Amino acid sequence: MKEFIKVYNRNQEDIEKFIITTLKNSGLILTNTSRNYKKLFQTFPSMELIYITDENFDQTSSNVFRNKKDALQEGNNRAYMHTKVTQKDESFSISTPYISSATGHTCITVMKKEDGQYIFIDFRLSTLLGRLGLVELNPAFNEFTKFFYKAVGFSLMAFAFFAIIYALFGYASSIIIEGKFSLDTLFKPIVALTLGLAIFDLAKTILEREVFFKNYSKENEDATVLTKFSIAIIIALSIEALMVVFKIALHDYSQMIHALYLIIGIALIIVSLGIYSYLARR
Numbered sequence: 001m002k003e004f005i006k007v008y009n010r011n012q013e014d015i016e017k018f019i020i021t022t023l024k025n026s027g028l029i030l031t032n033t034s035r036n037y038k039k040l041f042q043t044f045p046s047m048e049l050i051y052i053t054d055e056n057f058d059q060t061s062s063n064v065f066r067n068k069k070d071a072l073q074e075g076n077n078r079a080y081m082h083t084k085v086t087q088k089d090e091s092f093s094i095s096t097p098y099i100s101s102a103t104g105h106t107c108i109t110v111m112k113k114e115d116g117q118y119i120f121i122d123f124r125l126s127t128l129l130g131r132l133g134l135v136e137l138n139p140a141f142n143e144f145t146k147f148f149y150k151a152v153g154f155s156l157m158a159f160a161f162f163a164i165i166y167a168l169f170g171y172a173s174s175i176i177i178e179g180k181f182s183l184d185t186l187f188k189p190i191v192a193l194t195l196g197l198a199i200f201d202l203a204k205t206i207l208e209r210e211v212f213f214k215n216y217s218k219e220n221e222d223a224t225v226l227t228k229f230s231i232a233i234i235i236a237l238s239i240e241a242l243m244v245v246f247k248i249a250l251h252d253y254s255q256m257i258h259a260l261y262l263i264i265g266i267a268l269i270i271v272s273l274g275i276y277s278y279l280a281r282r
Contacts, residue, residue, distance in 0.1 A: 004129055019110055020110075028114060037064055045131055048105065049122040051120055056079075081120060100122055106125045107124050107125055145210075149210040149211050152203075153204075156203035159199055163192050167188070170189055171185065191236050231273075234273070237262070
């Protein structure tokens with residue numbers, strides 16, 4: 001789905017011109033109310049939802065889908081939608097891609113001002129790009145990909161929770177059951193918690209970007225994700241290196257060279273991450 005967002009961003013101006021021009025050529029939208037906007041749905045196969053609000057953005061119509069209507073939303077205030085759209089001309093405003101709470105699909109919303117009322121129309125992004133020939137659609141594969149990302153994301157979250165539980169249980173076991181306190185007792189849970197946080201953050205990013213995402217307007221998101229994950233790993237390795245130094249200092253100074261190797265490795269990772277971040281910004 002991330003590729004759909006990139007394709008949309010590259011062709012945003014042409015797509016918006018197409019939608020606005022077609023809607024203008026369709027005439028007044030409110031005249032189609034009695035026929036549930038059948039003509040408009042036929043003109044736009046990617047259109048999946050339309051509803052009307054008054055000038056105060058209070059919804060005055062049902063949610064009209066391609067094959068059904070939902071009257072439960074009538075009367076809701078839609079002022080928040082006005083903040084999502086960017087004005088294109090006197091009559092039309094268009095939002096960036098986001099996930100629709102009504103359909104669960106990634107869409108863009110077009111707002112048209114007509115006869116003192118506001119008309120909101122949702123277009124499913126994948127279908128819109130497919131109809132314009134900008135992407136080749138394979139619905140079965142797309143659904144499988146989404147399922148796979150969801151399974152992997154939630155599995156990573158589960159392992160993150162296991163790491164946190166392991167850290168807390170190990171610490172409590174050492175203090176309460178075994179009745180001892182040492183550097184290992186203190187540092188090992190911290191390392192496990194840091195790794196759990198890194199894994200959870202990675203899982204959260206995967207789910208937000210590929211399953212439950214809302215917006216892809218930011219640039220260099222891949223660099224940001226890798227940087228956040230790498231920083232968590234660097235912190236965990238640094239804590240481990242500190243623990244190794246303390247253990248060697250207490251037992252055998254002749255092994256200190258191994259701690260130095262670990263610290264040098266961490267320093268190389270930090271330098272590499274800095275170079276990567278600099279090049280990503282460039």
